[in-house]
Amino acid sequence: AQTVTQSQPEMSVQEAETVTLSCTYDTSESNYYLFWYKQPPSRQMILVIRQEAYKQQNATENRFSVNFQKAAKSFSLKISDSQLGDTAMYFCAFMRAGTYKYIFGTGTRLKVLA
Amino acid sequence: EAGVAQSPRYKIIEKRQSVAFWCNPISGHATLYWYQQILGQGPKLLIQFQNNGVVDDSQLPKDRFSAERLKGVDSTLKIQPAKLEDSAVYLCASTPYTGTGNTGELFFGEGSRLTVL
Numbered sequence: 001a002q003t004v005t006q007s008q009p010e011m012s013v014q015e016a017e018t019v020t021l022s023c024t025y026d027t028s029e030s031n032y033y034l035f036w037y038k039q040p041p042s043r044q045m046i047l048v049i050r051q052e053a054y055k056q057q058n059a060t061e062n063r064f065s066v067n068f069q070k071a072a073k074s075f076s077l078k079i080s081d082s083q084l085g086d087t088a089m090y091f092c093a094f095m096r097a098g099t100y101k102y103i104f105g106t107g108t109r110l111k112v113l114a
Numbered sequence: 115e116a117g118v119a120q121s122p123r124y125k126i127i128e129k130r131q132s133v134a135f136w137c138n139p140i141s142g143h144a145t146l147y148w149y150q151q152i153l154g155q156g157p158k159l160l161i162q163f164q165n166n167g168v169v170d171d172s173q174l175p176k177d178r179f180s181a182e183r184l185k186g187v188d189s190t191l192k193i194q195p196a197k198l199e200d201s202a203v204y205l206c207a208s209t210p211y212t213g214t215g216n217t218g219e220l221f222f223g224e225g226s227r228l229t230v231l
Contacts, residue, residue, distance in 0.1 A: 042224075043224065044117070044224045044225070045207075046222070050219065091156050091157070100169075102159070102220065104157045106155055106156045
């Protein structure tokens with residue numbers, strides 16, 4: 001069975017600085033997708049970034065980028081130039097290709113400080 | 115494009131009472147999910163529908179929880195009778211993708227927060 005682990009329950013970062021959130025996963029599958037979702041306080045969860053396991057290149061979306069280490073089963077999220085609006089819970093998620101079954105980590109609560 | 119709609123946003127009930135949550139996914143989305151999110155934890159899948167058929171309900175406590183998706187569109191999740199440990203946010207999500215080769219972004223509603231006293 002697949003598992004997703006987020007070992008940082010809470011983190012904080014100063015506005016405009018860079019922060020990295022960690023995620024590790026366990027699977028024997030070779031074809032899968034990894035996601036980072038953001039859940040702002042009292043608001044809906046939205047996709048931040050996704051990575052396809054067969055792609056070597058790390059995904060980037062504006063200030064958000066990932067460090068995908070397939071052999072190490074690690075998938076960290078880097079947020080550059082942190083903004084107050086980045087304050088949220090961040091969830092790492094795994095999906096085996098074709099199944100549409102998602103496994104979420106326990107989340108990291110990120111607070112951006114002014 | 116309208117997002118995933120959920121109601122009610124908040125509900126407070128006594129234990130042993132019943133409650134129902136409603137979800138209307140984004141138009142055309144074939145796959146619909148109900149997740150339970152207990153405070154401080156990640157979402158846990160309760161049930162997954164594809165069109166109006168159940169794909170996975172292995173973690174649904176069937177002695178008290180039930181769900182249906184009428185005509186493959188909107189869905190209702192019911193809890194009867196509720197227990198204290200059912201206090202959580204119930205998230206509905208949908209995705210348009212079916213089959214292999216798609217990356218399957220999930221679109222979430224704002225959730226329904228249940229408090230059982």
